[in-house]
Amino acid sequence: MFCVLIAVSSFIYADDTTNAPAPEAEKVQEQAQTPAPAETQTAPAEKTEPVTPSVQPKQESEKDKAAAEYDIKLRSLEEKINSLKDKIFRSKQRLAILQETVLTGSIAGSSVAVIHKNSVGSIFKLISAVYYLDDAVIYKKIDAPDELAKKEIRIYDAAVIPGPHHLSVYYIFRGAGFGFFSYMKGYSYQLKSGYSFSVDEGNLVEIVASPMDNGATFNIDDRLYVSFTMSRRMFESTNEMENK
Numbered sequence: 001m002f003c004v005l006i007a008v009s010s011f012i013y014a015d016d017t018t019n020a021p022a023p024e025a026e027k028v029q030e031q032a033q034t035p036a037p038a039e040t041q042t043a044p045a046e047k048t049e050p051v052t053p054s055v056q057p058k059q060e061s062e063k064d065k066a067a068a069e070y071d072i073k074l075r076s077l078e079e080k081i082n083s084l085k086d087k088i089f090r091s092k093q094r095l096a097i098l099q100e101t102v103l104t105g106s107i108a109g110s111s112v113a114v115i116h117k118n119s120v121g122s123i124f125k126l127i128s129a130v131y132y133l134d135d136a137v138i139y140k141k142i143d144a145p146d147e148l149a150k151k152e153i154r155i156y157d158a159a160v161i162p163g164p165h166h167l168s169v170y171y172i173f174r175g176a177g178f179g180f181f182s183y184m185k186g187y188s189y190q191l192k193s194g195y196s197f198s199v200d201e202g203n204l205v206e207i208v209a210s211p212m213d214n215g216a217t218f219n220i221d222d223r224l225y226v227s228f229t230m231s232r233r234m235f236e237s238t239n240e241m242e243n244k
Contacts, residue, residue, distance in 0.1 A: 087135070110199045114138065114156040114167065117210040118148070120224065124189065124213065128172035131155055131209070134165055145174075162201040168194040169209050169226055193226035205232045 114133070118126055126148045131139040139155035141147055175187030191211060199205050210227045 110162045110201055111157065111159045111204050112165065112199060113154065113204070113206045115206065115208045116153040116155050117208050118151055119210045119212045119227075120173065121213055123176060124173040124224065125176040126171060126211070127174050128170075130170040132168040132170075133160075135168075160199055162199050162203075164196065164198045166194060166196045167207060167209065167228070168192075169211075171211055171224075171226075173211075173224065187220070189220075189224060191224050191226065193228075195228040195230075197230055200232075202234055203232050204234070205230060 112133070114131060116129065116131070116139070120126065125145055127145045128142045129139065129148055130137065130141075133156065169192070171191040173189040173191065175185050175189070195207065195209070197205065197207065208229045210229070212225055212227050214223045214225065216223075
């Protein structure tokens with residue numbers, strides 16, 4: 001009887017061990033049931049490019065400078081064109097008057113006399129003088145202080161075509177200061193000026209060009225100026241005076 005119980009208990013134990021799951025199988029089953037962790041994708045970092053400083057203000061300043069230079073050149077060209085137009089107009093006018101004089105046969109004669117009269121004091125010494133009549137040189141003395149020392153010089157007296165004319169002068173003075181004005185010694189001063197006038201048929205025109213000094217109360221760059229005076233008389237009246 002005892003032997004039978006042992007046999008039965010042995011059989012039951014064997015059956016229990018057969019039906020028990022293996023530990024490793026349980027672990028595999030748990031791992032299969034456990035959800036896998038979600039994969040996280042990291043986006044690649046965006047590539048940052050270096051920021052270059054803006055050059056727009058510099059480009060704008062260069063454009064403004066170029067525009068200003070172009071405007072200056074344009075104005076200079078415009079002045080030259082206007083001067084050329086004026087010369088052409090005066091030449092045409094003179095040519096028309098000459099043509100009319102030749103066709104009508106009435107040549108009464110017209111002349112212009114230019115007189116240089118230096119009214120500047122001894123503080124400034126005239127060393128050079130150039131006179132132009134209608135852009136043609138009629139008198140020229142360069143570095144000739146002795147020849148220009150005369151107070152009055154008749155530099156031109158000749159017949160001209162009736163019509164508009166232009167007289168231009170160019171002087172160079174040198175400081176000859178003494179005493180209180182010794183600081184002006186050696187100072188060079190350039191003076192330019194012009195005068196437009198018209199000569200009618202049968203007229204004798206006389207123009208006096210006189211450089212003058214405003215005085216010590218003026219700035220040194222504004223002291224000297226040129227005064228022009230013109231007188232005219234009829235050619236016929238002059239002939240009558242000469243006959244008398």
